[in-house]
Amino acid sequence: MTPQSPQAPHVPRADCDRPDCQGCSADGTGFCRVTGHALRTPTEADGLAESPPTAGTHRRRVTDRLFTVDPAGDGLLDLPVVHAPSPGDLVVTDRYAPPGGRTCGWAGCTAVVGRAYAGQPALTTGFCGRCGHPYDFTPQLSPGDLVGEQYRVVGCLANGGLGWVYLAEDIHLEQRLVALKGLIHAGDSLGALRVERDHLTRLDHPRIVRIINYVTHPGLAGTDEPPVDYIVMEFVNGMSLSQVRDRIGRREGPFGEERVFEYVLAYGCHILDALDHLHREGLLYCDLKPNNVMHHGDRVKLIDLGATRTVDDHESPVMGARPFMAPEVIRDLATGLSPQSDLYSAGMTLRALSDEAGPRPPGLAGESYERAVARAVAEEPLARYPGARAMSEQLRGVLREIRSLRTEHEHPEPSTLFTPTAALLDASLGRVPPLARWLSGGRRPVLDGGLPAPGRVPLDLPVPSPDPADPAAMLLLQPTTSGPRRLVQQLEAAGYGSVEIRLRQCRASLELGELDEAARYLTAARHALDHGGLYDWRIQWHQGLLSLAQGETDTAEGSFDRVYSDLPGEYAPKLALGYCAEHRGDPDSAERYYQAVWQRNRSQGSAAFGLARLRLADGDRTGAVALLSRVPEVSRHHDAARTACVRILAGRLRADAGRGLPVLAELTEALTRLPELYLDEGHRTGPARDRLEAEILDVALDWIRAESTPAADRTGGGLFGTADEEFAIRTRLEAKLRGLARQASTPADLGALVDLANRVRPKTRF
Structure with a gap:
């Protein structure tokens, strides 16, 4: 859902002041x-x-040819290097x-x-x-x-x-x-x-x-x-961004390369750094446009502060370039000026540069860029970013997304708005199968891709960090061992008139499955905010969580899409939207959302598992394993990803006999990886490792019996290198199943597992 660009403000035509003179x-x-x-x-x-x-x-036409530009460095905010002519060459002679x-x-x-x-x-x-x-x-x-x-x-x-x-x-x-x-x-x-x-x-x-x-x-x-x-003033010898825009339009030098959108966002971050300083000093710039930003060397500087005024100055004449002026300033003049009107001008400046930039960035990055600019130039000032620093953070996130999708190398950065969670957007793939897997009445279950049910997803997504300005922020940042029900009670007794407390109580109620209570806390949070929380992304995020818990995935997707428009540089809304697209059967959209997260930060295991599910749905066992194998060891989801690799390598992807089975190389790799897994608190043996090995051997037995299995694999060249591979597999599987019987919690389960072991026991050779 790409946001629509705001309409250009109406510009009245020239006419005289006489009421009887029309047109x-x-x-x-x-x-x-x-x-x-x-x-x-x-x-x-x-x-x-x-x-x-x-x-x-x-002047721009005359002097532009005097500047030369070298390529940029590899840093995130690096810009091409502008080499200026001798200052004397810039002197105007006419x-x-x-x-x-x-x-x-x-x-x-x-x-x-x-x-x-x-x-x-x-x-x-x-x-x-x-x-x-x-x-x-x-x-x-x-x-x-x-x-x-x-x-x-x-x-x-x-x-x-x-x-x-x-x-x-x-x-x-x-x-x-x-x-x-x-x-x-x-x-x-x-x-x-x-x-x-x-x-x-x-x-x-x-x-x-x-x-x-x-x-x-x-x-x-x-x-x-x-x-x-x-x-x-200091003499700044460089090119204005209007000259840069001309070079972008001509696809000239570094400004014609595939990094051009990264340069545009880097300009935005540098400009916003200056605006943030001005706003903190109680000043408004009021006349931001490409002509008033100078690129000198590899740096950027705002020049010509002739329109600058204090925030409370509502009397001085308003100066500015109309195409870059916020609609409320055109309408209300000085009373319409605010930090948000400066942000509008910043957004229009970026749009002026990128409109000449040709093809949009790959994958989701182009849409993220458009949304980032669209929020800055929203018609309603309250719908824009709350400040220059907040806008800069989102631009940096989009910049990292563009670069990672272009280079296929990660460019992570911790979010200031969401806290990573140990939970994983996966229902089963990264977990060792429970004992119930052998007690379901059949021995050939298809590998579950692990797509969680909507009601569980709210607990698997990243958690919003408390707003530092909230009166209860320090309280909510303290670690707690209280369960969700006790936590709700403790927060109720805290006595703060806090939006963040209501939102935390909403999430605790979702964890308890008490959806009516969650809705009540969300309503209370909405009522405590100006304009009913209409412009607060936190309300939309929690509404999305509540809708998921209620099973209303389409409604949740709409809420998360609003959050994506407000926070185009964040991981969390893209993970949520990826899940919603996957749930409604739109793999192409899910792929774009998950890739945007995964390519930027390989520690985001939820994105890797989402992409792996999409690969498995296409029967691409190799692609799913390759993705999950790249989850780094520093990720809290690393062990789950390694477990999932083993299960995918040895998994049965289709229910019909002989179809969807792994090949010998995949089974061999699964058994090779098994000892390397961190299971049973790091012990070399244990119930989890036994269950996972039993699952591998169970599929291996179907493989050795399948008509498509080569004869050489059955005798001497197979999984265990024995003359009778089926005998070896049955022997090992019987032993594992008898071991699983010792994990049974009831006599009935014990008997069922012993019976299963007897059925796979190889026939005696005597």
Whole structure:
């Protein structure tokens, strides 16, 4: 179930303000047919100040060919290495008007001035159509000018959001290169520049451009222009992500390789690291877009913080690029700004990069990527990630999934939201068969693939970790030996008004099989959350568990799918969805979910067992054993996987006589592996080992008697290398069955096992 992309926000067309003038823009002149006045643009109409490209499309085309890019390293977040040209080569020699115009900025005016029209070039000077104030895009500094008695101008680099950016040398520090940012013309409002300066001076983060100083320079000579303030920033010599997007579209160099989606996610993680720092400082970035992110060397840095504001600033004009702006900001302006609106812009930035990236990643990874971005750009802010760090964690998970599916090498990382469980999504395959296997009235049971019943699955899935912000989090993290019923009572007496306690009581009730009580605790947890838990993945997860316990697998699948959309980088929802798909008979979907977990982390035994069941359903005994053999020793499911390998090698896959039996090599391997299993608390002999060996010999007897068994295997070249293989197998099986009789708990069972041993006893040779 791939989530639908959100619809693009509605952009009003240009029209004039007269109520009796309809459809003025239809004639294409740009002027009202009734009044002759210039038409208003969408940004002028709704009070938004459309931010321009930081470097501009023109500059990007001119300078892009000057950069070279080397391949990335092998680290998870490694990026290609950008080699920049000499800074002097980036200096702008033509004093062009900024593409798309600029915000007026006079006394808070958000009108766009200097916009090109009908294919004609924009004017560098003129008057604002709204407030009438003059504008001038001409740079105020020239090469050689000394600003603040310390910074010698080299030339113009670009026209930024509110003014020109200049390259300069710090003559006090060995000509260190810096960037000077001033206003387009001295009549502009100084407020935005001062806000940017104040915010930058408080910031110290490797992924955010650093302010070095601020200085004042006299206005243009021979004019009445007042002095101009300039911010002195570190010079970041690199490519903007808009330039990276162009290279992705051209499939150029490393950006045309199969790792491109991994690079996009790495960009996302680096950007979110910077946003998290800003948000913790009480600041909002407000203008995130590809042009405002610089890739220099193998690093990423946010630049142009001209739109940055404090979280509680609901008065300043809103600046931003409309395609990257959250819908609530377009609708509510400053009151719509929040950390979630920054996350929306981050999601749109990733989408802008990946839309040019060609084929999606393999397996489930492409869908996981789409869901990760879809949550960031959800229409409703509460449906987005709760914060930059939470979003980054999910992007890292998806990144690991993409890389592991591409390389077929695992890239594990512990989850912060789920705790691994010793339970295994397997009903029987990894367990030594119980004594009842020989008391069922028949001697030829088909190997059970081990798909658990839905009611048991809630106990086999990973367990959500307590929310650290919950008042009972520390209590719930303490180990306990209490059984589920006593645990429910103890938590009830704790006296916390805690959502996590209600959810833990819900799971304890599921363990007891008390589904009505589980539903009651889940309802209480839902009511304790804002919006009834509509945007809380924990509620959907526990609803899925409850639906499984009630046998409503389809309903459970819908709940787990919601969790997958909220947490696209987590293992747990994919395991749950893999089980649901397997249960409803959709092996292709189950394969995609299980592979996404298994390839990323080979210690996830539940995924390996799920894949093994799918192989067995196709009669692929070798494939099932190969999968389970790769469960590493560090996994808590390693011993169960080794036991399952022996049972699969010697298992009967079909009920009809002579069909679905293993071959000699498989039986031999099963007997070879048997002594290596950790059974009976590590003892070399014991009841579990006897039962498993009896199962192997039971199938071996059918194999030796099958018509398809070669004659050479029956005499001297078979399982035990004796002249009469059937005699050897019967002798060993009889001894094992008589040993099993000693495990019987009732006289009836004892008699049944002795009778079974007598039936397989070989005929005497005398």
